[in-house]
Amino acid sequence: MAPEYLAHGQLTEKADVYSFGVLLLEIATGKQNNRSKAIEYSDSLVTVAWKHFQLGTVEELYDPNLMLNNNKHSSNVKNEVFRVVHIGLLCAQEIPSLRPSMLKVLQMLTKKDEDLAAPTNPPFMDEKTMEFNDTSENESYPLTAAGVDSIATVTHSSFYPR
Numbered sequence: 304m305a306p307e308y309l310a311h312g313q314l315t316e317k318a319d320v321y322s323f324g325v326l327l328l329e330i331a332t333g334k335q336n337n338r339s340k341a342i343e344y345s346d347s348l349v350t351v352a353w354k355h356f357q358l359g360t361v362e363e364l365y366d367p368n369l370m371l372n373n374n375k376h377s378s379n380v381k382n383e384v385f386r387v388v389h390i391g392l393l394c395a396q397e398i399p400s401l402r403p404s405m406l407k408v409l410q411m412l413t414k415k416d417e418d419l420a421a422p423t424n425p426p427f428m429d430e431k432t433m434e435f436n437d438t439s440e441n442e443s444y445p446l447t448a449a450g451v452d453s454i455a456t457v458t459h460s461s462f463y464p465r
Contacts, residue, residue: 304318304321304322305317305318305321305322306321306397306426315399316404317399317400318399319405320394320402320403320404320405320408321394321395321399321402323394323405323408324349324390324391324392324394324395324402325348325349325391325394325395326391327387327388327390327391327394328348328349328352328388328391328395329348330366330387331364331365331366331384331388331391332348332352332364332365332388333365333367333368333369334348334366335348336348336349349391349392349395349425349426350425352364352388352391352392353392353422353424353425356388356389356422361385361388362381362385364388365381369384383415386411386412386419387412389419389422390408390411390412390419392422392425393408393411393419393420393422394408395422395425395426396422396423396424396425397423397424397426398423401423
């Protein structure tokens, strides 16, 4: 999920771009983004891809089912897969305003001669990068430190078939 949605409940077009970037990474690597159940504190696919991108070892992530070694055009395929990972990281940047629009993503995927910008770090790389609003001093926020603990209510809905 996009970090702004997790932190503030904001669901925007840029949150969809983030999710599309994760999907691109899943396609290129053949792995799902959900964390491993065997390792309690494993990194997300976005974090792993970012680390490999920084180290220049992105090829280690490629899905082996792409058969890159058996193809006489393997260098072209590897370049295209690298481009997909690069675009996925651009879509999964932490700051929503830095993420491209979906139109721009489509252009980057189809125009292979266009240079790509360097991506910035994805979310959750460092706990200091995730900003949460301090709502205790915000007058428009209904909860204050001086009183109500919660304003949550519970409703019950019953559904009946026709």
